[in-house]
Amino acid sequence: MAKYDNILGAVGRTPVIRINKIAPDGVNLYAKVESFNPMGSVKDRLALGIIEDAERSGHLRPGQTVIEATSGNTGIGLAMVCAQKGYPLVVTMAENFSVERRKMMRFLGAQVVLTPASEKGTGMLKKAEELAEAHGWFLCRQFENEANANVHSSTTAWEIIEDFNGERLDYFVTGFGTGGTLKGISRVLKAERTDTRIVVCEPDNSVMLGSGIPQERKADGSVASSHPGFRAHLMQGWSPDFIPKLAEDVIVQGLIDGFVPVPGNAAIECSQRLAREEGIFVGISAGATLAGALEVCKGAPAGSTVLCILPDTGERYLTTPLFFDIAEHMTDNELLISQSTPSYRFDAPAPPPVADVEPPRITPEADAFIDEVLGDPDEPVVMFAFEWCEFCWSVRKMFAAVDIPYRSIDLDSAAYQDNDWGGQIRAALNARFDVKTIPQIFVSGRHIGGATETFDAFNDGDLQAILSSTSLVYNREMSVDPYSLLPTWLHPR
DSSP states (O other), rough: OOOOGGGGGGOOOOOEOOSSSSSOOOOOEEEEEGGGSSTTTTHHHHHHHHHHHHHHSSSOOTTOEEEEEESSSHHHHHHHHOOOOHHHEEEEEESOOOOHHHHHHTTTEEEEEEEEEGHHHHHHHHHHHHHHHHHEEEOOOOTTTHHHHHHIIIIIIIHHHHHTTSSOEEOOOOOSSHHHHHHHHHHHHHHHHHHHHHEEEEEEEOOOOOGGGOOOOOTSSBBBOTTOOOOSSSSSSSSSSOHHEEEEEEEHHTOOOEEEEOEEEHHHHHHHIIIIOOOOOHHHHHHHHHHHHHHHHHHOTOOOEEEEEOOOOOGGTSSSGTTTSOOSSSHHHHHHHHSSSSSSSTOOOOOOOOOOOOOOOOHHHHHHHHHHHHHHHTEEEEEEEEOHHHHHHHHHHHHHTTTOEEEEETTTSSGGGGHHHHHHHHHHHHHHOOOOSOOEEEETTTTEEEEHHHHHHHHHHHHHHHHHTTTTOTTTTTTOOOGGGSSSGGSSS
């Protein structure tokens, strides 16, 4: 293992892994697994390459906002790079891409501006261009920025050459998203490994590169409109609704030796097989690339070596069709396993309780603390809570959704541990209000109740009426169903 000054040093040098159980007999099938990059995708390379090239050229100034249109992986990579280097980041993304991606970017400090799904990839691209021009932000232009391809020529391609030094490498198989991976690797392999054939995969219902139909462009090389061959497809990150300039360059330069159309169901099946048979956890685009590589294997001479790129991890596809048949709750077989032993089951009595321990003392200090907290006019909304409690977090989410400021007394936190101070407060709370559960919510000293009582009061409008008697400013226009914020494990199993 290496030692780095910061996270950016960990980008690249991803492993090549042999595919054993899925590969057909007589062919050596390998995958370069790009999920080993810090943020889990090949686009970490692109993000670092574009930002550092812009720094060297002076096109990106210290502290300047960076903006880019992305289906997710580029934005996640940029969020990592910008966080480490100190650049604000704004991402534009069509609303139909997975929710996990936008949450990851926001978690890393980026702002995500969604565009209508009906406007496809060109919509999010034009929005990024519009925002960059209006605000003077640095636009990455990943689809035509030569720095995207250059980083793959200087890193990914040479990693492959080193990994297959002295060995056969008959086919290199990849999809295309921005075209950077395809262009950067193929031009180096064509120069250094003249025996290697370059094969490009596309969705079978959305063939653009293989169609021979040129992409309409503006004078600066950027996209003018959607490609006529584009159709919506399952492979997020593959094939936007246009041919990127970098991908078109590869066609013009004659670097592609063949195309493989890949059905969406084959992409999902191969992603699942990689997980269940090889232990390699990847996304839909990786499954699609493997499906294309398996087609190449069928026609490859015996003894051939085939390498494909697996672009990203499967974790950012949890809300996509890739996981549509993966159960959230126990399956019938899992229930049978549970029922094969007598205890700790949902359909059996709970184990007998352990011997009672001495209850916390009710002290004058705890009573005085409750009086002080509930009588504070500057913080009229108070929640007695536990840090770990999911019901407490459900209430926190509701308060956040409508911008209700509140004070949280987290009885299990370190601040309340000495002499079981949190236990003393809870005992006093229970004795005074005859409550046994947490959380408990109060407004101006008035007891609202636990999570569900607070949700009911909000839905009925009673909570808003009580809040109106205080000086609190909150979002009175926001509508939210608080019951949708409860823990998912409360749903039927």
